[in-house]
Each structure stands twice: as structure tokens, then as C-alpha cells.
Amino acid sequence: MLSESEGYDLLKGYGVPVPQYRIVMTPHDAADAAETIGFPVVMKIISPQIVHKSDAGGVVVGVGSREAAVAAFEKIISGAKKYNNDAEIKGVIVEQQAEPGLELIIGGKTDPAFGKVLTFGMGGTLVELMKDITLRILPLDEETVRQMVKEINGYPLITGYRGMKPKDEEALVSTLMAVNRFFLENENVVEFDINPLRLYEQGALAVDARVIVTDGPVQEEARPERPPVPMEYFNPRSIAVVGASQDSTKMGYAVMHNLLHFPGQLYPVNNKRSEIQGLKAYPNITAIPAPIDLAVITVPAIHVPRVIEECGAKGVPMAVIITAGFKEMGEHGKALEDRIVSIARNHGTRLIGPNCLGMIIPPRGIDTTYVHQSPRPGNIAFISQSGAIINTVVDWSLSKNIGFSAVISVGNQADLDFLDYIRFVGKDEKTRAIILYIEQVTDGKAFMEVAAEVAKCKPIIAIKSGSSSRGQAAASSHTGSLSGSYDVYMEAFRKSGIIAVHTLTGAFLAAQMLAHRKRYPKGKRAVVITNAGGFAVLSSDYAERYGVEMVDLPKEVIDEMNEFLPEFWNKGNPIDLLGDANEKRFEKTFSVLAKHADLWDIAFIVGFPNLVLNSEQMARQILKFSAATENRLVATLLGGASMDVGREMLKEHDIPSFEELDYTYRVMGRVLWQKFRVKAPGLL
Ligand code: ADP
Ligand code: MG
Helix, strand or coil: CCCHHHHHHHHHCCCCCCCCEEEECCHHHHHHHHHHHCCCEEEEEECCCCCCHHHHCCEEEEECCHHHHHHHHHHHHHHHHHHCCCCCCCEEEEEECCCCCEEEEEEEEEECCCEEEEEEEECCCCHHHHCCEEEEECCCCHHHHHHHHHHCCCHHHHHCCCCCCCCCHHHHHHHHHHHHHHHHHCCCEEEEEEEEEEECCCCEEECCCEEEECCCCCCCCCCCCCCCCCHHHHCCCEEEEECCCCCCCCHHHHHHHHHCCCCCEEEEECCCCCEECCEECECCHHHCCCCCCEEEECCCHHHHHHHHHHHHHHCCCEEEECCCCCHHHCHHHHHHHHHHHHHHHHHCCEEECCCCCEEEEHHHCEECCCCCCCCEEEEEEEEECCHHHHHHHHHHHHHHCCEEEEEEECCCCCCCCHHHHHHHHHHCCCCCEEEEEECCCCCHHHHHHHHHHHHCCCCEEEEECCCCHHHHHHHHCCCCCCCCCHHHHHHHHHHHCEEEECCHHHHHHHHHHHCCCCCCCCCCEEEEEECCHHHHHHHHHHHHHHCCEECCCCHHHHHHHHCCCCCCCCCCCCEECCCCCCHHHHHHHHHHHHHCHHHCCEEEEEECCECCECHHHHHHHHHHHHHHCCCEEEEEECCCHHHHHHHHHHHHCCCCEECCHHHHHHHHHHHHHHHHCCCCCCCC
């Protein structure tokens, strides 16, 4: 930790306003220094062992005379000795006393995955209590800094709250920019805080500076460049299962079993049997008289190096190592993992796993996992750092009629990692939306780059585990890697265009919302069309809560609707077509809205079943409406089984349809949070 004065000097060099100060070693010098600076002054202890000076009685404010300076000096020294007898006392700093002002905090820390992060918020002694803090990953541009300032809840205190004069926002912005430069350019600074920074009607002043430096590297090293993985590696024509088994209690049995539907060539490898599950078996992979595009390995860890050696000799381009017992098991396992990686690299063989389930590509009949039952083909790609979650999600998807373009279990990511898989599903034609389950990423900057590129054309939704301090401990013993800080992940996601969610249900609802040709709505202005008065009111409530903006209908649109709607319709948005609305009434309303599509971005259609309008009629009109506009439609067909026909019809055309109104808006709120940075979207 640098001393406060060293911190001030460093910051001052970047244009951060700091107080005038002197460092003194005797009471007499303290009095002289105070006189030179001008009364009153503040005096503080300088000791590397005393991090929070106030706690050690090491701060005296309002020193108004020579005598007071002498007394303060003695009080500070004796207080420090009492607090920590071993503390090395480097002197006392005498500094100009700053006027009271709005106390803010500017801090910085280094995240192991994403690097340097700047935090800003309400400061002073209540900082932990208020937790009114926002953060960004460096580097920052001025626009981002301005956004940060406006983002905190305390922002009205800066612009002038209840008759208070506005504070100097420009001085704050330029101080933040200065601190940004300071943090970027001083590589050895790993952490710091300026608490408080006092902000005035004119100018600002940092009245404390705690700067932590290091000699060693603090951020994980970027992974060495690895060659890109060709797309055809995910489309093998022949697969060998090394460790295939006839014994139904073995992993090698289940994997073989799930691959029996594979339309290409399938070769079991087993050195004890000549036939496995009805197919001719080979004693080792080199004995197979045909090229192998993919090897799936389930033999015990100790045999894996030999098998990879054989794969290399045979020219197998990629192997899935299901076997566990590597990095996640500590030092010894790590060494074994390093060995297989280096053998594979020598031969140019790429690796999925180890300690994973491998991949399921339903449209190609590939399933290297031991899930209970293979999932259906569909347009969602799911990439997960947890095998158990894959098992669960696949099982659940079967009952929900959800299909996948790919399901990938990343395991220890010894070779192929999240980035390779995201790139693959990003290019994969069948994939319309991507869901990630993440415990930790290794190279955060590269992750953000790749995700941002893919998110431009396909929505990415992520669940990040480890938001609780307990969760972090659990994750660290899970895939053999430490979790990064959750808040930094959330910011990294937002910055790279990833939609963060908290639940699996939320992830699939968001995927469903976006797995459509039109993807994101082009804005956040919404119209609501419903035949249910109660749900019209709830729609307004939910829209406001989750950041969806309800537009006002202009007079000309209302006039057009007056032509065919009952006299007493509500003449506003939500558009309540009333309980007796039939198909014709919906049709006419939709056609007016399609004509005025420039007025809105999203249409929420909320319907309930009744005798004048069945779900099929409703769905038919929604489909017609969707074809007539480039804007996004979102349907909520409320009710039970009587709505199923309509829901199915919409699903066939990828029009999202929900069954619970709150979720409709909650999901859209999350989507808009990502795209348009709406404030406070609901948890999903
Ligand atoms: P700590 O190590 O306890 O954080 P600080 O240097 O932040 O010590 O001092 C504690 C408090 O004293 C600050 O939060 C601030 O309110 C006040 N203070 C410190 N330095 C000054 C100063 N130069 N002018 C006015 N008040 C100050
Ligand atoms: Mg302080």
C-alpha cells in the first residue's frame, strides 16, 4: 500500500485535484507545516500497517492552532501505538482541510478474468451501507463515464435535490477520466480507492487515497493462441467410442447407447469383446479399417494419454474426453491433463473436455453424452459448464417440447473452450438463440470480444452462477477453477451484448422470445391489444415495472379505430377490444396498427378464450399481423388447454407465446435491458 501522500502525488500527475500537504516527523514541524498550509488543517497517521486510519484514532480534523497541531501530533502517534504496537510509523501528514461537500467514492480493482474495473458511487463512511455503486471494465470513454455518473441512485444529489445547488458534474467527469488514465497507465496498481472525493458547486477534491501496488502479475494470462476449430469437426461422419461397453452400469454403455441413432459410421472400441451392442468391436482405435472423424473416450483417466496417442497416430481430428479425474482433482490430475493436451497438440488432435458430457447435436443424430434420453432437434444451442445441469435441462426440455440445435458440455476446457463453442453455434445455421451456463471464464477479454461478435447476429443469454459468497466457494471446488466476481460478470455480459438471467426457466423464455427471424425489437415503444380489461390494466403495471414504454396513440389512429370499435372502447393504449371482441375486430385493429408501424416497436397481444373467439382464430390473426409488419409481436394466450391449438400454431412460426402475463413483460424487460439499457428490469 502506498502512503496517502504517494497516492496524492500519483493522482495529481493525472489531474486529480488533491489537497496541499506536508509530511512531518515532530510536533514542532507539525505546527510549522500547519501554519504554512493555513488553519484549519487535518492531520493523519502514515503507516503501511494502518489501512483504515480513523479506526486507529489516526485522523484529527479541524486543527486550528499551533498548540492544537502539537497536541494532535502526540495524540495520533500514541493512538497508533496503542492500536498496533508493531505498526511502522512513517510520520504524520498535515493537509489542507477541505470544505464539506458531497462525498463520493472512486475505486478500482483488478478482476482475475476481466482485468481492471473502475467503480464509482456514493462515498464516505456509509459506503458499505448504501451500496450505491456502479462499475465498468476499463478502458472507458467519456460517454461511458457520463453514463456511470447518471446511473447511481444518488445522482439527484449531484444535479441538485430539493433546493440544493447543483454540484460540478463536469469536474466529476474529468476527475473520473483522469482516474481512468491513472489506472490504465500504472500497470502495477491493482487496487485503489479515493474515499471520499468531495464534490462542490465548483470543483472537487480527493481527501483520501489508498493505492495498492504489486510486483507480480495479477490478471490471468491470456491463453496462448490456438488454431480455430473447423466447422466440419462438429459434423463427423464416423465416430469411435473408446471404452464402449456391454455392461449397462458403465458410462461406456450409455454413451454407446445414445450414439446408436447416429446416421454415420459407429465403431465401438473394446479390447475384451468382439461385439458391443450389436456392432463389431475393435481392440483399439488404430485397428479400425476406416478413417475416424471423432473419438469419444470413456476409459479411466490413467489410460487416456495412451488413447490420445493412438488417436493422434490414426489421424483423428477431434476427441471428446468424458472421463473425469483431471484438473478438477488437484495437482496430480492437472499434470495428467497437461500431458494429454501436449500429446494432442503434437498430433494436431483437438480435445473436448475432459470431465464433460461432450456434445449433442440433435439435427445430426449425434449424442456423445449419457443423458437419459436424447433431446429433440430445435433452434436453441445450450452450452454448459455443468454436466448435471445439462442432464436436467435435457430431461425437462422433453416434457416442454423444447428442441436444441446443439447441447455442449465444456468440462475442464483443456483445449476447446467456451469461445470455440460460441463461435461454432454462432455460425451454425440451425441455431437461432444461444444459452450459456457459466461458472467462470478464463480469458475474459477474449470472451467479451467473441461474444460481442456473435451477439450481433444471434442472441446470447447467460446464467452465471456464484453470485453468493457461498456460491463462489462451491464453484471453486467444482470445475477446478475459481469464480470471478459476479458484478463484473454482469457488466461484462451487458457490454458484450449478452442477456443475463438468473434461472433456467428465464433463460429458455428469453431464448423463445428472441429465436425469431426478427430477433430484437428495434425500440422499446409498445402497444397492447387485448380483449381482457383486467389484463389491460395489469399490462400497464408490468410494462412500467420492467421498463417497457407504452406509447400514446395519436388522434388519427384513434379515429380510424372508432370506425369499427364499439362506442365505449377505451380510446387509448392498452387497446381494450372488450370481452365480446371477435376475430373480425382483432383483424381490423391489427391492420390499422400494421399501417402505423412507425409508431411502435413491439405489440403485446393478450388474449383469453371465450365463446366468440377461439385460440385458433386468435393465432390466425396474429400470424397475419406478423406477416404484415417488421415489428416484433409477442403473444400471451392466457388460460388452459383451450388455448393450446393457438399456442402451437404460433410456435410453428417462432412467434413467442407466453402463458403468464408477468413473464411476458419481465422477459421483454430483460431483453430491453441488454439492448437499450432500461433501468431496473425485473429478475428473470
Ligand atoms: P480513513 O483511512 O479512515 O479512510 P480518511 O483519510 O478518509 O481516513 O479520513 C477520514 C475522514 O476524515 C474522511 O472520510 C473525511 O470525512 C475526513 N477528512 C480526511 N481528510 C480530510 C481533509 N483533508 N479535509 C476534510 N476532511 C477530511
Ligand atoms: Mg477514507
